[in-house]
Amino acid sequence: MTDERTRSGRGEPTLTVALEQIDVSVGAVDLNRETALNRTRAAFTAGADLVVLPELAISGYVVDPGLAREVAEPVDGPTAAEFIAVAREFDSLVAYGFCELAGDDLFNTVVVVDGSGPVLHYRKLHLFDLEKTAYAPGDLGLPVADTAVGRIGVCICYDLRFVEVLRAMSLRGAELVLAPAAWVGGFDRTVPATGSTRHVDSVLAQANLDQVAVVAVSQVAGAARGGPATLGGSVACDAYGELLAGPLSRTAADCALIEVDLDAVRASRVRGERIRPREDRRTDVYALTYGGDAW
Structure with missing residues (x-):
C-alpha cells in the first residue's frame, strides 16, 4: 500500500474491500488455489485493503464425505x-473458505489472514443440507x-438465515461482517433467474436492523x-x-471494489434524536446471550 493510504485501524475510517x-x-485444490491467489493479487494491486473470497473457495463446494477428506487440509x-x-507482500488481509481437517473432524471453514497469520x-x-453428511458443526x-x-466478524452462507448471527456479532462491536458463501436454491420457494435472490434480501434487511456493513461473496456456476x-x-x-456493490453476475466469475466508511457504520447506530435502535432494545423483556454474556 502507498504511504498515504492508511487503513481504518491505523487512523483512517475508510477501507477498500474486494469482492x-x-x-x-469441486476437488481441484491446486487449480482453485491458483485462481484464488491470482485474483487476490490482482485485487491488492488495484488497491484493496481486504479481499473476500467465497465459501470453500479452495476445495470447491465439496459435500461428498470421501472427497472432502481427500481435499481437506489443516488451518496451517x-x-x-x-x-x-x-497478504504480507501487500500489507493487507484476505478471507478465504476451505475444507479444514482438525484431528479426525472436517469443518467448513473460513479464515482471515494478514501477513503474520490468521486473525x-x-x-x-x-x-446446510448435504453439508451435514461431510462436516462437523462449527x-x-x-x-x-x-x-x-477495523472490527470484523465472520459467518458463512446459511448462517445468514439465522437472525441471531448478525445480531450477536453487531452487539459485540463488529463493524463489518464477512460472509463467504456458495448460495444455492432450496431454502426459498423460488429463485429468480436474474438479479437479486432472497439471500440478498436477507442480507440487506439484517444489515440495516443490526447497523453493520456486510460483504457476502458467493461461488458461481458450480454446476458446470x-x-x-x-x-x-x-x-x-x-x-x-x-x-455498495452487486448483485454481481449470476452466471460467471465477477468482482467489485468498494469503499466501506467505518465512521458511517458507527454513526448508523443513531438514526435520530429519539431513534437509537441499540438503546431502544427492551432488555428488561428479552435478551440475546452469547458466551455467558447477555445483551
Whole structure:
C-alpha cells in the first residue's frame, strides 16, 4: 500500500474491500488455489485493503464425505502459507473458505489472514443440507476481532438465515461482517433467474436492523464444475442496508471494489434524536446471550 493510504485501524475510517466471486471446480485444490491467489493479487494491486473470497473457495463446494477428506487440509496447511505470504507482500488481509481437517473432524471453514497469520478462524455453525453428511458443526463460536481494517466478524452462507448471527456479532462491536458463501436454491420457494435472490434480501434487511456493513461473496456456476448450481449474485452493503456493490453476475466469475466508511457504520447506530435502535432494545423483556454474556 502507498504511504498515504492508511487503513481504518491505523487512523483512517475508510477501507477498500474486494469482492472476488470465483467459479471453482469441486476437488481441484491446486487449480482453485491458483485462481484464488491470482485474483487476490490482482485485487491488492488495484488497491484493496481486504479481499473476500467465497465459501470453500479452495476445495470447491465439496459435500461428498470421501472427497472432502481427500481435499481437506489443516488451518496451517499449504493454502494458509500461500495467502499469508501474499497478504504480507501487500500489507493487507484476505478471507478465504476451505475444507479444514482438525484431528479426525472436517469443518467448513473460513479464515482471515494478514501477513503474520490468521486473525480470525471460523467454522460454519449452521450446516446446510448435504453439508451435514461431510462436516462437523462449527465449534469456535462467532468470532469478532479487531484487525488493521477495523472490527470484523465472520459467518458463512446459511448462517445468514439465522437472525441471531448478525445480531450477536453487531452487539459485540463488529463493524463489518464477512460472509463467504456458495448460495444455492432450496431454502426459498423460488429463485429468480436474474438479479437479486432472497439471500440478498436477507442480507440487506439484517444489515440495516443490526447497523453493520456486510460483504457476502458467493461461488458461481458450480454446476458446470462438478458441484451444485451456485447462484453468484454477491453483494456488499452499508449499515443502512444500502448496496455498495452487486448483485454481481449470476452466471460467471465477477468482482467489485468498494469503499466501506467505518465512521458511517458507527454513526448508523443513531438514526435520530429519539431513534437509537441499540438503546431502544427492551432488555428488561428479552435478551440475546452469547458466551455467558447477555445483551
